Amino acid sequence: xxxxxxxxxxxxxxxxxxxxxxxxxxxxxxxxxxxxxxxxxxxxxxxxxxxxxxxxxxxxxxxxxxxxxxxxxxxxxxxxxxxxxxxxxxxxxxxxxxxxxxxxxxxxxxxxxxxxxxxxxxxxxxxxx
Numbered sequence: 001x002x003x004x005x006x007x008x009x010x011x012x013x014x015x016x017x018x019x020x021x022x023x024x025x026x027x028x029x030x031x032x033x034x035x036x037x038x039x040x041x042x043x044x045x046x047x048x049x050x051x052x053x054x055x056x057x058x059x060x061x062x063x064x065x066x067x068x069x070x071x072x073x074x075x076x077x078x079x080x081x082x083x084x085x086x087x088x089x090x091x092x093x094x095x096x097x098x099x100x101x102x103x104x105x106x107x108x109x110x111x112x113x114x115x116x117x118x119x120x121x122x123x124x125x126x127x128x129x
Contacts, residue, residue, distance in 0.1 A: 042072035045095065050076040051083035051110075059118075060088035074101035075120075078110020085111070087118040095123045 041064060042049055049072055051057050059069050074096040077083045096102050102122055104110040114120060 041066040041068040043068065045071050045073060047072045048074045048076060048101070050079065051085055052076075052079060052081040052108075054082050056084040056086070058086045058088065059090045059092065060086075061090070071095070073097070075112075076101075076103045077105070077112055078108045079103050079106045080108055082109045083111075084113070086113045086115065087120060089116040089118055091119040091121065093121045093123060099124065 047068075057064060069090075069092060071093040074094050075085075075092075077085050094102055104112055112120070
């Protein structure tokens with residue numbers, strides 16, 4: 001059987017090296033508690049923050065300290081896929097337009113942990129008549 005002219009023998013080596021390096025980088029990130037799928041902070045007060053796909057976000061004095069995390073529109077944790085958030089000694093404020101804008105655990109597992117005096121204030125914005 002003749003070799004396939006479209007597959008160069010070195011391409012297989014490159015694929016193996018790529019897989020090994022990728023696995024090594026992932027293991028290193030896990031060992032160092034680095035979230036490979038880091039969530040970007042909200043851009044402004046009209047942002048809906050969604051934490052899904054088995055991601056976890058911590059808001060504390062040392063993690064995710066951007067001021068945009070202090071106030072945003074709504075918070076969805078674990079909608080259709082699992083997600084979790086820990087708020088440690090911080091206060092956040094959400095201002096949903098209606099009562100269904102903040103969701104924790106819809107068709108999946110969602111968890112929100114408030115520790116060390118953390119607060120989550122939900123200020124419902126009522127539509128004007």
